Amino acid sequence: GRLPAKLTTIEERTVGPGLGQDSIDAGKLASYVGAALVVVYMLITYGIFGIFANLALFVHIALIFASLVLLGATLTLPGIAGIVLTIGMAVDSNVLIYERIREENHMGRSILSSLDAGFKRAFGTIVDSNVTMFVAAVILYFLGSGPVRGFAVSLGLGILTTIITAVTMTRMMIAVWYRFARPTKLPI
Numbered sequence: 292g293r294l295p296a297k298l299t300t301i302e303e304r305t306v307g308p309g310l311g312q313d314s315i316d317a318g319k320l321a322s323y324v325g326a327a328l329v330v331v332y333m334l335i336t337y338g339i340f341g342i343f344a345n346l347a348l349f350v351h352i353a354l355i356f357a358s359l360v361l362l363g364a365t366l367t368l369p370g371i372a373g374i375v376l377t378i379g380m381a382v383d384s385n386v387l388i389y390e391r392i393r394e395e396n397h398m399g400r401s402i403l404s405s406l407d408a409g410f411k412r413a414f415g416t417i418v419d420s421n422v423t424m425f426v427a428a429v430i431l432y433f434l435g436s437g438p439v440r441g442f443a444v445s446l447g448l449g450i451l452t453t454i455i456t457a458v459t460m461t462r463m464m465i466a467v468w469y470r471f472a473r474p475t476k477l478p479i
Contacts, residue, residue, distance in 0.1 A: 311368075314368050315366075315367070315368055315371070318368050318371040318372065318375075319371065321375070322371055322374065322375050322378075325375060325378065326348075326352075326378060329345075329348070329378065329379075329382050330345050330348070333345055333348075333382065333385070336479075337385075337389050337478075337479050338478045338479060339468065339478045340385075340389055340465065340478060340479050343461050343464040343465060343468070344382065344385040344389075344457075344461060346460075346464065347381070347385070347456040347457060347460045347461045347464070348378065348381055348382065348385075348456070350456050350460060351377070351378070351381045351449070351452050351453060351455075351456040351457070352374070352378065354448075354452040354455070354456070355374055355377065355445065355448050355449050355452055358448045358451075358452070359444075359445065359448065362444070364441070364444055364445075365441070367438060367441045368438070369438040369439065369441045369442035369445075370441040370442060370444070370445040371445075372442060372445075373441070373442045373443070373444070373445030373446040373449060374445050374449060376446060376449070377445070377446060377448075377449025377450060377452070377453060378449075380420070380421070380424065380449065380450065380453050381449075381452075381453045381456060381457050383420075384413075384417045384421075384453055384457035384458065385457050385461060387413045387416055387417060388409055388410055388413040388417075388457070388458075388461065389409070389479055391408070391409040391410075391412050391413040392405050392406055392408075392409030392410075392477065392479065393405075393409075393477070393479055394409075395408040395409050395412075396477050402469070402474060402475075402476070402477055403469065405477065406465060406466075406469065410458070410462050414458060417454070417457065417458060418454070421450050421453060421454055424446065424450050425447060425450045425451075427446075428443045428444075428446040428447040428450065429443070429447065431443035431446070432444065432447065
């Protein structure tokens with residue numbers, strides 16, 4: 292039943308359909324600005340490895356959008372938020388790998404050994420964090436509705452593509468770079 296309390300209206304507003312589009316446009320702009328800042332940061336901090344990370348990030352974003360198209364999903368503001376979150380996770384994966392490579396190199400390992408150990412030792416951490424987030428995305432999908440499900444779908448797809456791009460694709464690009472450049476020291 293109802294509560295025996297009197298309701299006093301203090302303010303009443305009507306929201307038009309343009310507000311939703313304004314929110315989506317603001318989310319897109321925030322995504323573009325955030326992605327641009329990430330690209331610049333990775334270039335400044337990691338040099339050639341930052342270029343590899345940025346290329347993998349662009350492929351990561353393209354794979355998310357391609358997956359959304361294949362699923363017939365509609366891009367909403369929560370979906371954009373999920374994509375932005377996975378951009379951060381993908382960059383974080385590359386940072387973990389690159390910092391681990393630096394550590395291995397500072398411990399006196401050779402370049403090739405540092406590269407291999409950096410990827411191997413960072414892999415467990417990356418998988419753990421992504422599996423944890425994927426479980427959260429699955430729970431959000433099954434227990435949520437509407438916008439929460441949209442967020443969960445984009446987050447789940449982003450997590451899956453993060454593993455592909457941040458670990459596999461970046462490693463492949465670094466291997467090709469090493470094979471042709473034959474560096475005498477690491478660029479990071």
